[in-house]
Amino acid sequence: MRFYRSHILVCNATPCVLKGSRAVQAALTEEIERNGLEQEIKVVETGCLGLSECGPIIVVYPEGTIYANLTPQDASEIVREHLLKGKIVERLLYRAPQAARMPSVALPESPVLARQQRIVLRNVGLIDPTSIEEYVASNGYEALGKAFSMSPEQVIDEIKRSNLRGRGGAAFPTGIKWEAARNASGEPKTVICNADEGEPGNFKDRIIMEGDPHSVVEAMVIAGYAVGAHKGYIYVRGEYKQAINKLNKAVTDAKSKGLLGEDILGSGFGFDIEVFRGAGAYVCGEETALIESLEGRRGESMVKPPYPPTHGLWGAPTVINNVETLANVPQIILNGSDWYNSIGTERSKGTKVLTPCGDVLQPGAIEVPFGITMREVLYEIAGGTKSGKEIKAVLVGGPSGVCVGRESLDRRFAYEDLSPGAGALIVIDEDKCIVDLIHNCLEFFVHESCGQCVPCREGTKRMLDIADRWVSGEGKPEEVRLMQELAKNLAVSSRCGLGQFAGTAFVTSYNLFEDEYHAHLAEHECPTNICAMRNGRRMSNG
Amino acid sequence: MKNRETTVKSAPRVNVANIKAIVAKHNALRGNLLPVLHEVQAEYGYLPKEALATIATEMNIPLSEVYGTATFYSLFSTSPLGRHVIRLCNSAPCHIEGSRAILQAIKEELDLEPGETTEDGQFSLQLTSCLGLCGVAPVIMVDDDVYGNLTPEMIPEILAKYRQEEG
Numbered sequence: 001m002r003f004y005r006s007h008i009l010v011c012n013a014t015p016c017v018l019k020g021s022r023a024v025q026a027a028l029t030e031e032i033e034r035n036g037l038e039q040e041i042k043v044v045e046t047g048c049l050g051l052s053e054c055g056p057i058i059v060v061y062p063e064g065t066i067y068a069n070l071t072p073q074d075a076s077e078i079v080r081e082h083l084l085k086g087k088i089v090e091r092l093l094y095r096a097p098q099a100a101r102m103p104s105v106a107l108p109e110s111p112v113l114a115r116q117q118r119i120v121l122r123n124v125g126l127i128d129p130t131s132i133e134e135y136v137a138s139n140g141y142e143a144l145g146k147a148f149s150m151s152p153e154q155v156i157d158e159i160k161r162s163n164l165r166g167r168g169g170a171a172f173p174t175g176i177k178w179e180a181a182r183n184a185s186g187e188p189k190t191v192i193c194n195a196d197e198g199e200p201g202n203f204k205d206r207i208i209m210e211g212d213p214h215s216v217v218e219a220m221v222i223a224g225y226a227v228g229a230h231k232g233y234i235y236v237r238g239e240y241k242q243a244i245n246k247l248n249k250a251v252t253d254a255k256s257k258g259l260l261g262e263d264i265l266g267s268g269f270g271f272d273i274e275v276f277r278g279a280g281a282y283v284c285g286e287e288t289a290l291i292e293s294l295e296g297r298r299g300e301s302m303v304k305p306p307y308p309p310t311h312g313l314w315g316a317p318t319v320i321n322n323v324e325t326l327a328n329v330p331q332i333i334l335n336g337s338d339w340y341n342s343i344g345t346e347r348s349k350g351t352k353v354l355t356p357c358g359d360v361l362q363p364g365a366i367e368v369p370f371g372i373t374m375r376e377v378l379y380e381i382a383g384g385t386k387s388g389k390e391i392k393a394v395l396v397g398g399p400s401g402v403c404v405g406r407e408s409l410d411r412r413f414a415y416e417d418l419s420p421g422a423g424a425l426i427v428i429d430e431d432k433c434i435v436d437l438i439h440n441c442l443e444f445f446v447h448e449s450c451g452q453c454v455p456c457r458e459g460t461k462r463m464l465d466i467a468d469r470w471v472s473g474e475g476k477p478e479e480v481r482l483m484q485e486l487a488k489n490l491a492v493s494s495r496c497g498l499g500q501f502a503g504t505a506f507v508t509s510y511n512l513f514e515d516e517y518h519a520h521l522a523e524h525e526c527p528t529n530i531c532a533m534r535n536g537r538r539m540s541n542g
Numbered sequence: 543m544k545n546r547e548t549t550v551k552s553a554p555r556v557n558v559a560n561i562k563a564i565v566a567k568h569n570a571l572r573g574n575l576l577p578v579l580h581e582v583q584a585e586y587g588y589l590p591k592e593a594l595a596t597i598a599t600e601m602n603i604p605l606s607e608v609y610g611t612a613t614f615y616s617l618f619s620t621s622p623l624g625r626h627v628i629r630l631c632n633s634a635p636c637h638i639e640g641s642r643a644i645l646q647a648i649k650e651e652l653d654l655e656p657g658e659t660t661e662d663g664q665f666s667l668q669l670t671s672c673l674g675l676c677g678v679a680p681v682i683m684v685d686d687d688v689y690g691n692l693t694p695e696m697i698p699e700i701l702a703k704y705r706q707e708e709g
Contacts, residue, residue, distance in 0.1 A: 070602055200633035200672035238580075238617045238674050241686055279615030282671055294571045296575030297607070315574075350582040358638045359675035364677050399634055424676075426634050439578040440637045444671055450614075 004042040007061040008082060011125060013048030013210050016055035017437040020071070025058045027075035035079055044134075047211020048365065049113075049125035054094055067095035068509045115381050117343065119351050120327035120368045124211030129246050132253040135214040137201055140261055143330035147222045148267040155226040156182060157330065160228065162337035163349040168285070168322030169397060169422040170192060170497075171415055174329075177319055180309035181227040184317035189221050189229035191319045195236040195243070196290060198282040199398040200444060201424030204353040205323035207365040209236070209243035212327070213250035217273060218361050219326035220308050221264065222333060222458065227319050235290050238280050242396040261352070282448035286496045287320045290529040300452045301496035324353055324423075346369035348414040356382040358427040359391075374418065378427060385429040392430045393509065397421020399441035400501040403509035418432075433530035434513045439467040445502040456499030459490040461505065471531040475521040479512065559586070565600040572603060574612060579618055581621040588619040616670065624659040624666035626704045629683040633672035639679040640693075645669075647694035648682075651701055664705065 010016075010025045029043050049057055060078075063087055067078060068448040074092055081087045112251035118124075127134040135141070147155050147280050160175025181189060181272035193216055209216060220232040234353040251273050252259040262270040283289045293315050312318020328350060332340050344350050348370035354377060357363040358419045361383030371496060378384065378391060385391055393405050401421040404411075418541040428437060451457045463486050469475045487503025494500045510517055519525050551676040559698050564581050578601070613616045619625050628648060632641050644679040645656070648667060652660055659666040675681045680689030682700075689700055 014675060014688060015690060017632035018678060018688055117574050124649060172614055197674055198672060201676050202672075203674035206674045237674075238615075239670075239683075277580060279578070279580065280670075281615050293576065294573060296572040296603075296611065298611050355676065357635045357679065363679075395634065426638070426676075428638055432638060437634060437638070440632070440634050444633055447669075 004040060006041045008041065009046045009059040009061065009125065010045045010486050011046040011047070011049055011055060011057045011059075013207065016057060019055040022237050024058070024070045024071045024075065027072035028058070028079065028107065031075045031079040032083070032397040032463050035084065037079070037083060037199060040453055041083055044128045045130065046127060047124040047129050048207045053285055057094065060500060063088075067092040067368045074168075084490065097446035115157060115372075116367050117369050118351060118367045119210070119331050119343075120208055120215065120324055121365065122331070123152055123215065124207060127212070129211050130249050131211055132214060132250070132257060132259075135212070140330075141218055141336065143333040144218050144221055145265055147333050148265055148269065149227055152182065152226045152228065155222065155333065156342070158333060158337050159226070162332045162340040164325065164328055164332060164340065165348075166322055166416070167324035167328070167352065167422070169199070169400070171419065173350045174321060174325055177228050177309055177321070178223065180236070180307075181229075181312075181317045181319045183309040186310075188231060188316055189227055190313045190316065190318045191223045191227065191229045191232040191289055192287075192294070193220055193232065193234040193323060193326055194287065194290060194320050195240070195247075196285040197240075197276050197323070197422075198237055198285050198404075198448075199400060199422050200441075201355060201395065201398045201426040202418040202422045203355055204365050206240055206243050206422050207353070208323050208327050209240070210246055211316035213243075213246045214254065215327045215330060216247070216249050217254050217260070217324055219321075220273055221260065221271045221327035222329055223321065223326065225267075225269050227317070229319070230270050230272065232271060233280060233294060233313075234273060234275045235284070235294060236275060237278045237284075240454055244275060244277055251275060281450070283450045283496070283498055284446075286498065290320065291318065298450070300450045301498075303495060310516055318427065320466070332445050345412065345414045345416065347416045348440045352413060352420050352423055354413070354420060354423045354425055356425040356427060358425075359387065359432065360425075360427045361386050363368065368413070370414045371412050373410050374404075374425075377413070378409070378425065382425075382427075385427065387429050387431065389431060392428050392432060393434055393437070394428075395426040395437070395441075395505060395514065397503055398424040398426060400497065401505065403438075403512065405512045407512075433528040434509050434516050435467070436525070436530045438509055438529075439464070439471045440503070441505050442467050445498065449498060449502075453493075453495040453499065455490055455493040456495070456502065459486050459494070459499065460502050462486055463490075463506070467506075470517075471521050471526075473520075473524040473531070474479050475524070477518065477521045479521065480517065484510070555588070556590045556596070558592070558596050559594040561596040562600055565597060569602045572601065574604045575601065575603065575608070576615075579612055583618055588622050589622070594620070616668075622659075624663050624682050626664060626685055627666045627668060627683075629668050629673075630656070631671070631675075631679070631681045631683075632669050633681075635676035636680040640664070641680040643694045644680050644682065644692050646695065647697040648701075651698055663699070 007288040012021055032038055032041050056070045057068050059066050080497040081089050156178045164174045165171040195205055284293045284299040286301045288307055308318040308320050341349050351367050351369050353367045355365050355367055393403055396402055413420045445460040446464045449456045449460050466479050466483055487507050490499045490503045519527050568577050583589055594608050598608045654667050656667050656669045680692050681690045
């Protein structure tokens with residue numbers, strides 16, 4: 001490997017690309033060559049640093065200087081001043097929006113990163129995700145070697161003792177899932193990575209796959225070894241083109257290095273991975289629907305039990321884990337379950353990637369230990385609201401999650417307190433209408449219901465019909481009870497989570513904002529003037 | 543005035559041998575139905591009826607099931623689409639950040655409702671669920687390109703790029 005005196009990391013995650021990071025990268029490369037520095041300075045493409053609002057972003061190492069909001073015209077100044085003269089270009093420094101007076105010079109000290117504890121995002125933004133060498137250089141595939149020195153039972157035991165739970169929202173203990181699949185009879189066993197991230201407001205899995213795809217590949221081989229599977233699928237939603245490309249590259253590179261295929265690292269254990277592209281169906285994030293889809297069918301969920309660890313893909317034992325769950329695995333194997341248990345709260349171990357979005361100043365993916373309060377996340381890390389007004393409500397986990405208000409700001413994210421679901425924090429400020437937001441969530445569920453079970457297909461539709469009237473000034477106060485009944489029936493009689501949780505946001509928001517609902521239903525007024533402005537015109541999912 | 547079902551571009555004739563080759567490439571196992579549909583859709587811009595029939599025969603799956611699968615997923619279309627497909631995210635984060643105004647701007651620019659294709663066959667407009675780009679909401683995708691942090695004023699310029707492409 002060549003030695004470079006400086007590295008320039010260019011964030012090439014989708015949001016930065018949108019803002020022109022490729023042109024900035026080209027300009028930097030050109031300037032470096034013009035100054036004859038190409039032997040000394042390397043330009044590297046990386047994943048998202050979680051500062052998407054300020055893209056295009058670069059980080060200059062070894063100093064860790066972050067420059068933000070760049071244009072191609074800034075390249076010559078950075079090369080001339082910083083790389084040739086060693087002077088920081090003050091005017092281009094990244095400034096945390098919440099502390100605009102104080103430029104953050106070094107990456108670890110930026111307010112967004114200082115409060116984080118990055119385990120699954122540890123490499124994201126710091127290594128070139130398309131380079132297996134860089135992953136290996138940051139201890140990549142070391143956990144795999146360590147796992148091979150243990151028995152499969154010991155690996156499962158370590159994961160069980162770490163108390164790692166599923167990060168896709170359901171929080172099922174990962175070790176117990178693995179053990180069930182290991183003990184189940186039937187062949188061939190399969191490991192599936194659920195990368196069908198579709199819950200609105202969630203994009204953590206995309207950030208991991210785009211920024212550190214090998215962490216998922218390594219974890220799947222470990223999972224395969226533990227449960228006795230030799231085949232893995234990464235089921236990625238069809239819209240995530242960049243993630244699919246990065247994963248395919250990672251799988252190809254791992255194969256060429258003997259980290260996938262037969263007799264991995266001389267262990268005698270063989271494992272292969274196929275990246276499978278979904279085709280646009282939210283319900284396929286539900287594990288039984290995902291399996292149907294992998295089998296070439298409509299993505300309709302199945303009655304459970306039996307569960308996938310005993311009856312999964314093609315009827316054989318199957319482990320399905322979320323991307324973030326898997327990305328934790330190599331670090332747990334490497335550092336031990338005691339280390340993992342030292343992070344978080346008594347009953348929620350480790351970290352969680354959260355994605356504050358909506359009306360927050362600094363949306364993005366952040367990784368924090370369990371136990372952090374919502375106030376710390378939304379005000380100290382995400383910088384409060386864009387408008388500077390008070391936070392009115394947060395959909396924790398997304399439309400399938402719960403709606404909470406300001407009174408919950410001091411609650412802690414933990415399974416025993418406020419469960420973060422998959423991690424979305426959809427924030428609205430005081431100027432937004434809660435009825436309008438819930439109406440939008442119901443549109444989503446109607447559009448995404450797979451339609452096979454009646455409570456969900458009909459229930460979501462009826463709820464939307466009622467909400468349609470509420471946002472166009474035709475609601476009646478007595479419809480609240482009907483809506484609550486529908487939500488309750490959906491919760492108890494739907495086949496899968498889509499229907500079961502479709503009414504939760506309404507029920508929880510009604511408890512908090514009864515007055516606002518009352519204004520819509522009894523007075524036919526929208527206090528924030530959002531519904532009134534619609535004049536009965538609505539977006540339909542035509 | 544706008545087309546929903548009719549052929550809006552000179553739909554390529556389905557080449558049966560070509561479809562057979564695609565199936566053979568993935569091999570005819572049932573689990574490869576989605577990869578096959580993806581590739582046929584990429585080739586023809588949609589999934590023509592004749593193609594679905596060939597896939598059904600070659601893969602030994604009832605046509606009803608092939609059709610049922612094809613119509614289940616939002617990225618597949620069984621009717622021809624415009625040369626460029628605009629997908630507008632209207633999930634909660636984009637909604638909060640103003641996707642409705644973006645939709646209005648596109649509707650006005652193209653005289654088009656969601657689900658329709660322009661008369662000249664240039665653009666189809668579809669609403670989509672969350673694209674996972676909530677950090678830069680509101681967002682649209684045109685074909686494979688993503689545009690974020692949108693304001694209604696940006697729409698004419700973005701669409702003009704795709705119009706010009708046709709020269």
